[in-house]
Amino acid sequence: MVHSLLLKRIVMVLLVLFMGVVGTAVAADPVFHVADDGRIELGLKTFGNMTEYYRSAEFITQGRRCGAKPGKLTSMTSNIGVNNVADCSFSQTIIQQLYWPKQTYVIPIVFHVIHKTNGTGNIPDSRIYKQVEVLNEDYQALAGTLGEQGFNVHVRFELAGITRTANNRWFDDENEVDYKSALGWDQNRFLNIYVNTASGYLGYSTFPQESTGTVYDGVVVLYSACGGRNQGEAPYDQGRTLTHEIGHYLGLFHTFEGGCGLGYTEGDLIADTNPEKEAHFDCVATTSCGSPDPIHNYMDYTDDLCMWEFTSEQANRAVCGLLNYRAQAFHVDGGSAEGEIFVRHVTMELRKTKKGTYRARTVVVVRDEQGVVVPDAIVSVRWGGVLQGSDFATTNSRGRAVLLSSEAETPGTMTVIVTNVFKAEKYYNPHYAAIFSRVADAVSPTASSNQ
Numbered sequence: 001m002v003h004s005l006l007l008k009r010i011v012m013v014l015l016v017l018f019m020g021v022v023g024t025a026v027a028a029d030p031v032f033h034v035a036d037d038g039r040i041e042l043g044l045k046t047f048g049n050m051t052e053y054y055r056s057a058e059f060i061t062q063g064r065r066c067g068a069k070p071g072k073l074t075s076m077t078s079n080i081g082v083n084n085v086a087d088c089s090f091s092q093t094i095i096q097q098l099y100w101p102k103q104t105y106v107i108p109i110v111f112h113v114i115h116k117t118n119g120t121g122n123i124p125d126s127r128i129y130k131q132v133e134v135l136n137e138d139y140q141a142l143a144g145t146l147g148e149q150g151f152n153v154h155v156r157f158e159l160a161g162i163t164r165t166a167n168n169r170w171f172d173d174e175n176e177v178d179y180k181s182a183l184g185w186d187q188n189r190f191l192n193i194y195v196n197t198a199s200g201y202l203g204y205s206t207f208p209q210e211s212t213g214t215v216y217d218g219v220v221v222l223y224s225a226c227g228g229r230n231q232g233e234a235p236y237d238q239g240r241t242l243t244h245e246i247g248h249y250l251g252l253f254h255t256f257e258g259g260c261g262l263g264y265t266e267g268d269l270i271a272d273t274n275p276e277k278e279a280h281f282d283c284v285a286t287t288s289c290g291s292p293d294p295i296h297n298y299m300d301y302t303d304d305l306c307m308w309e310f311t312s313e314q315a316n317r318a319v320c321g322l323l324n325y326r327a328q329a330f331h332v333d334g335g336s337a338e339g340e341i342f343v344r345h346v347t348m349e350l351r352k353t354k355k356g357t358y359r360a361r362t363v364v365v366v367r368d369e370q371g372v373v374v375p376d377a378i379v380s381v382r383w384g385g386v387l388q389g390s391d392f393a394t395t396n397s398r399g400r401a402v403l404l405s406s407e408a409e410t411p412g413t414m415t416v417i418v419t420n421v422f423k424a425e426k427y428y429n430p431h432y433a434a435i436f437s438r439v440a441d442a443v444s445p446t447a448s449s450n451q
Contacts, residue, residue, distance in 0.1 A: 029199070030042050030043030030044075030045075030058075030062075030200075031043060032172070032173075032197055032199050032200025033172060033197075034116075034120060034121075034197060036118060036120070040052070040053040042058055042200055045058055049233065050224045050232075050233040051233045051234055051235075054233070054234075054235065054236060060281055063279065064200055064201050064202065065201070065202055065279065065281070065301040066201060066202060066203060066204060066244060066245070066248075066254070066301065067198065067199065067201035067203070067204030067220075068203075068204045068205045068206075068207070068245065068248040069204075070090055070207050070209075070210070070248075070253065084324065085209070085324045085325065087099070087320050087324060088209075088251050088317045088320035088321050088324060088325075089209060090207075090209050090210075091265065091269075092264055092265045092269060093264045093269040093270060093313070093316075093317050093320075094264065095264070095313060095316050095317075096316070096320070098323070099316040099317070099319040099320045099323065100312075100315075100316060100319075101152065101153055101154030101155075101315050101316075101319055102154070103154065103332050103333065104140075104154045104155070104156050104332070104333035105154060105155050105156070105319065105322055105330045105331075105332060105333070106155075106156050106157075106158055106330055106331050106332070106333045107155060107156070107157050107158070107191050107322075107329055107330045108157075108158050108160040108189065108190050108191070108329075109132065109135075109157045109158065109159060109160060109190065109191045109193060110159075110160045110161040110162070110163070110185050110190050110191070110192055110193065111128050111131075111159075111161075111162045111163070111193045111195060112162075112163045112165065112179075112183045112184070112192065112193065112194045112195065113128075113162065113163065113164045113165070113195045113223075114165050114167060114170045114171050114179060114183075114194060114195060114196040115164070115165070115166055115171055115196075115223070116166070116168050116171045117166045117167075117168055120171070121171055121195070121196060121197070121223040122164065122166075123195065123223055123226060123227065125162060127226065127227040127228060127231050128159070128162055128226075128227075129159070129228075130227055130228025130229065130231060130239070131226055131227055131228045131231075131239050131242060132157055132159050133228060134147075134228045134229060134238070134239030134240070134242075134243065135157045135239070135242060135243060135246065136156055136157055138150065138239075138240070138243045138298065138308075138310075139152075139153045139154075139155040139156070139157070139243070139246075139310075140152050140153070140154065140155070140156060141153075141309075146229070146238065146305075146308060147243075147308055147309075148308075149296075149308045149309055150298075150308055150309030150310050151309065151310050151311055151312045151314070151315050152315070153310055153314075153315040153318055153319070154315070154319070155250075155318065155319075155322075155330075156333060157191075160185070160190055161185070163183060165179075165182075165183060167179070170196060171196045171197060172196070172197055172199075173196050173197050173198055173199040173220065176216070176220075177215060177216070179194065179196075180192070180194065180215050180216060180218070181215050184215060184217075184218065187212075187213050187214060187215065187217040187218065188212070188213040188326075188328045188329065189328055189329060190329070191218060191219070191246070191249065191329065192217070192218035192219070193218065193219050193220075193221060193226075193242070194218060194219070194220045194221070195220075195221055195223050195226050196220065196222075196223060197222060197223070198220045198221055198222040199220075200222075201220075201222065202221070202222050202225045202236055202241045202244075203219060203220060203221040203222060203225065203241045203242065203244070203245040204219070204220050204245065205218070205219040205220075205245040205246070205248035205249045206218060206219075206248075206249065207248055207249070207251060208249065208250065208251050208321045208322075208324075208325035208326055209251065209321075209325060212325045212326055218249070219242065219245045219246060219248075219249055221241055221242055221245060222241070224236075225237075225241040226239075226241065226242065227239055234303075235282075235303035235304060235305065236303070236304050237304060238304035238305055238307075239304070240298060240304040240307045241304075243298050243307070244298050244299060244307075247298055247299050247310070247314070247318070250317075250318035250321040250322060250326075251317055251318060251320065251321030251325070252268070252270075252299050252310075252314055252317060252318060252321075253267075253268040253269060253270075253299065254268060254279070254299050254300070254301075255268055255273050255274075255276050255293075255294045255297050255299050255300045256268075256276040256277065256278050256279050256280070256300065256301075257269075259275070259276075259277050259278070259289075260275045260276075260277055260288070260289035260290075261275060262275045262289075268299070269317070270311065270313045270314055270317060271313060272311045272312060272313045272314075273294050273297060273299075273311050273313070273314065274289070274291045274292060274293060274294045275289040275290075275291070276288055276289060276293045276294060276300070277289055279300070279301040280293050280295050280300050280301055280302055281301050281302065281303075282302065282303055282306070283295060283302050283303050283305070283306035296308050296309050297309055297310070297311070297314075298310055299314070327378070327380065327392060328380060328391075328392065331380075349411070349412075349413055350405075350408060350411055350412055350413065350414060352411070353407065355407075357407040357408065357409060358407065358408045358409070358410065358411050358412070359404060359405050359406065359407045359408065360404070360405040360414055361402065361403075361404055361405075362381060362402070362403045362404075362405070363400055363401070363402050363403075364379045364381065364393075364395075364400070364401045364403070365395075365398075365399050365400050366379060366395050366399045366400075366401070366421055367399060373395075373398055373399025373400075374395060374399050374421075375395050375396060375397045375398070375399055376394060376395060377394065377395045377399075377401075377421055378392055378393075378394055378421070379392060379393055379394075379395060379401040379403075379421055380392040380421075381403055391403045391404075391405075
């Protein structure tokens with residue numbers, strides 16, 4: 001490991017010398033490393049601790065607050081949305097009534113803690129629990145919390161799991177595709193958070209328009225900036241790094257994107273965030289584009305304690321990102337302001353196929369509140385038990401959607417959950433979706449509960 005680091009630094013010196021000779025304007029990304037004694041190394045510079053690094057000129061000038069770059073993985077998305085992806089693309093935002101948050105969208109989230117073999121970076125479960133609490137406070141603008149002054153995005157995060165891996169190279173954020181391939185849970189169904197050094201950035205995220213369902217999809221966060229209130233090292237010790245990065249995951253841009261551009265096709269593509277000429281650090285009020293800079297917005301670069309809001313139109317675009325690009329990554333919470341949304345559970349036997357394998361053929365029949373069948377509705381389901389996974393399908397003229405599970409080698413049972421029923425600008429209550437194992441055989445529910 002020592003030889004590897006020495007070699008990296010030698011390569012960096014040679015690269016700097018070469019760049020000086022040829023006069024190139026292309027700068028290499030300096031190697032970031034956390035030494036065993038806690039010192040921070042960035043290229044040829046050394047800092048005593050994280051706080052000293054955070055306040056350094058290098059941290060600011062190199063934009064280390066966030067490494068998310070829209071367009072980095074262009075055309076890699078599977079575009080599995082259920083409506084119009086043009087409403088929240090890389091080039092425009094179209095504010096639609098459909099996207100005003102009215103019910104709560106629940107996103108399952110899993111943390112992959114990657115640490116050094118000596119234990120550096122192995123943050124405890126308690127910090128992860130507190131981090132999830134912060135996300136819910138900020139995205140729901142919960143009263144009595146630091147996020148109460150913002151707009152309620154109506155997004156809630158549920159902790160689905162925590163994994164831990166000791167690997168020095170992965171901790172240094174090397175071989176991103178390798179560790180994401182090895183550790184990531186189904187990227188269509190889970191928000192994967194990878195905790196390591198994040199290459200010296202506080203964090204970086206993929207965007208839904210370019211990476212949905214790919215191995216890269218998710219967020220990488222610096223271990224010292226992941227935690228919750230008063231966790232880690234100031235001034236990024238309030239859990240707002242993940243609030244910021246998940247904003248990118250939902251399709252939001254930095255408030256200073258494109259400088260002083262204003263409106264739905266310029267700047268951050270949002271009209272109700274004040275334009276901002278450049279990234280803003282610390283928490284000093286300034287004016288750069290003729291109006292106060294949005295220093296309290298989660299999508300700026302200010303200190304954690306300075307941030308406390310998403311705007312209403314940011315919330316509209318974020319919900320658009322979920323519905324259009326991440327249709328399988330959430331379910332609708334019960335007990336919302338618009339009335340309870342029930343989720344139907346059934347258990348069914350796997351049936352033997354002609355090949356000798358076993359699978360489930362699930363038929364969902366959707367009816368509205370008056371009992372009339374609903375054609376052309378998007379039905380999302382999740383499977384559990386012997387077979388696990390998720391899928392969606394469109395109902396036919398008789399209101400029926402047919403979904404086939406993957407195949408198993410042995411017989412058994414599985415559960416089916418209808419998570420969402422959606423058509424045009426309306427969500428239908430999944431309580432009215434009847435599940436059958438075959439068209440002719442109704443299967444009685446084993447449970448019915450709010451999610």
